[in-house]
Amino acid sequence: MTDLTPPTRPADPAPPAADGYGVTPDGFVVKGIDQIIADQQARARAMFGSDVDLTSGSALRKVLDAATVHVHELWRSLENQYYANFITTAQGDALTLLGGELGQERRHLRATGEVTLTVHETGPDRTVVLPQGTVIRTAAAPTPDHPVVKLRTTATATLGTTTPTATVGVQAVERGPGGNLPLEADLILEPQWARVHLDLGPATVTITNQAPVSGGDFLEADDAHRTRLLGVPRTVWTQDAILAQLLDVPGVRDAAIFDPLGGIDASQATFNSYLFGQHEFTAGRRTGSPYFFDIVVAVEPGWPWFQDEGDIPAVHPAVVDVVRQWRPVSVFPDIRPANHVDVGIRATLVVQPGHDPDAIRGEILGAVHTGVERLRLGRGVLHSDLVLTARSVAGVVDVQNLRLRRGAPVFGEVGFGGAVYGNAEELSVGENLTLTADEIARFDLDSPLIDLQVASP
Known part of the structure; x- marks a missing residue:
C-alpha cells in the first residue's frame, strides 16, 4: 500500500539560547562569572530548598564557587572553538588549518641579519655605491647538502677612501x-647581478657577517597569514583574483591590471576624452577573438626583471607563469615594469636645545622611508603626512618650508600618459606629489634629493 503521508519538513536550526548567551546573531556571548554563580545558586535552591545555606562561609557555597571557575573556562573554550571556524577571527593552529583547506600553507619567514661591506682599491676621490637590494651569495660551490644561499641588502651603502666600511641589513x-x-660565512657579491647593476672598476668588495643570519625557521604571524587567506580568489577570472596571485610572487612590491573590457584602459587614445552618447569608449569583444590586457608590476629593489640580470629568480617569468595558469583561453597579458619615481624632501627643522640633530634627522628619514615604501601604484605622497611625521618626532618644535622633490622616473617601458621623463622638479610648499597609474614612489635614505636643515628656536 502506498504511503500517502506527506514528507516531514526538516527541523529548523535551534534558536539561540533564551538567556542570550552562547551562539547569538551577534556572535558568541560568554556567560560571565557573576551570572554563572547566580545560576548555580538558583539550581541549588531548587534542589535543596529555598532555605539552603549559601552564605560565603558555607561548604556548599565553597563547592559552587570552585566549580564556577571551571564552568567559566568551559565557556571561554567554547568561544574559542566557535571563532576558530572563521578566517577573520581564527588564531594559531586553527588559522593554519583553515589555510590548509584553502591550499595556502603558512609560509616561513626570510632569514635576516647584518653584514659588513669593505671596499678595496677604490682609487682617489672615487666612491662605490651599493644600492638597496644588492645581491650577495655564499662563495662555496653548491652541493646537495649545502646549496648556495643568496641575500639582498636592505639599505644603501656608500664606500670610499674616507669610509671604506659600512654595516647594512x-x-x-x-x-x-x-x-x-x-x-662569518664566506660571502661575495653575486657576479652576474654585479656585472649588470654595478660599475666597480678596479675596486673589490669583501663581505663578512659578524653575527648569524637567522629567522628562517619561524613562520609568518597570524596577521600576515590571515591577510593572504582573505585575498584567496573565489573565482577563476577577475581582476582581484589574478591580482591576489601576482602580489604573492617573490620580488613583487605591487601590481595593477588595466583591463579594457573589465576596467579602465588608460592606454587607449580616447582615455579621458570620452563623449557620452556620441561613440563607444571600447568596442566589445567578439567570441573567439584575441583579448589583450595590461599588467604593470612594481619590483622590490634588487630583484631582476629578466633572468639575465642576476642569478636569482626573475620577476617577469614568474609573473608570466602565474598569469598563464589563471587566464582564460584567447586572453593574453602585456606585462610591463612600473616606473619608479625617486622622492625627496627639503625643509628646515626647528629643534629644541639639547637634542641630537643627527638622531632627529635619521628618525624622520626612517619614518618617511617606511611610509613611502607602503604606497601602492599611482598613490602620491601627501605634504600633510610628511609634516605630521616630522612633528611627531621628540624634540622637533616646528617644520618650516617643507617641499617635496620629484626625481626623474626610471623609464619602465610604460606610457599611460602623465609621466615626466628626463628632469626633476621641486614642488611648492603645501603641494602634494601626484603620480600616474604606472608610477610608484621610492625614497632612498641617501638620495641627493634630501635636504634637511636644523635650526634652534
Whole structure:
C-alpha cells in the first residue's frame, strides 16, 4: 500500500539560547562569572530548598564557587572553538588549518641579519655605491647538502677612501631555514647581478657577517597569514583574483591590471576624452577573438626583471607563469615594469636645545622611508603626512618650508600618459606629489634629493 503521508519538513536550526548567551546573531556571548554563580545558586535552591545555606562561609557555597571557575573556562573554550571556524577571527593552529583547506600553507619567514661591506682599491676621490637590494651569495660551490644561499641588502651603502666600511641589513632571497647562515660565512657579491647593476672598476668588495643570519625557521604571524587567506580568489577570472596571485610572487612590491573590457584602459587614445552618447569608449569583444590586457608590476629593489640580470629568480617569468595558469583561453597579458619615481624632501627643522640633530634627522628619514615604501601604484605622497611625521618626532618644535622633490622616473617601458621623463622638479610648499597609474614612489635614505636643515628656536 502506498504511503500517502506527506514528507516531514526538516527541523529548523535551534534558536539561540533564551538567556542570550552562547551562539547569538551577534556572535558568541560568554556567560560571565557573576551570572554563572547566580545560576548555580538558583539550581541549588531548587534542589535543596529555598532555605539552603549559601552564605560565603558555607561548604556548599565553597563547592559552587570552585566549580564556577571551571564552568567559566568551559565557556571561554567554547568561544574559542566557535571563532576558530572563521578566517577573520581564527588564531594559531586553527588559522593554519583553515589555510590548509584553502591550499595556502603558512609560509616561513626570510632569514635576516647584518653584514659588513669593505671596499678595496677604490682609487682617489672615487666612491662605490651599493644600492638597496644588492645581491650577495655564499662563495662555496653548491652541493646537495649545502646549496648556495643568496641575500639582498636592505639599505644603501656608500664606500670610499674616507669610509671604506659600512654595516647594512640583509634578507634572504628564499624563505625558510635554507636562508640561515652561520657566523662569518664566506660571502661575495653575486657576479652576474654585479656585472649588470654595478660599475666597480678596479675596486673589490669583501663581505663578512659578524653575527648569524637567522629567522628562517619561524613562520609568518597570524596577521600576515590571515591577510593572504582573505585575498584567496573565489573565482577563476577577475581582476582581484589574478591580482591576489601576482602580489604573492617573490620580488613583487605591487601590481595593477588595466583591463579594457573589465576596467579602465588608460592606454587607449580616447582615455579621458570620452563623449557620452556620441561613440563607444571600447568596442566589445567578439567570441573567439584575441583579448589583450595590461599588467604593470612594481619590483622590490634588487630583484631582476629578466633572468639575465642576476642569478636569482626573475620577476617577469614568474609573473608570466602565474598569469598563464589563471587566464582564460584567447586572453593574453602585456606585462610591463612600473616606473619608479625617486622622492625627496627639503625643509628646515626647528629643534629644541639639547637634542641630537643627527638622531632627529635619521628618525624622520626612517619614518618617511617606511611610509613611502607602503604606497601602492599611482598613490602620491601627501605634504600633510610628511609634516605630521616630522612633528611627531621628540624634540622637533616646528617644520618650516617643507617641499617635496620629484626625481626623474626610471623609464619602465610604460606610457599611460602623465609621466615626466628626463628632469626633476621641486614642488611648492603645501603641494602634494601626484603620480600616474604606472608610477610608484621610492625614497632612498641617501638620495641627493634630501635636504634637511636644523635650526634652534
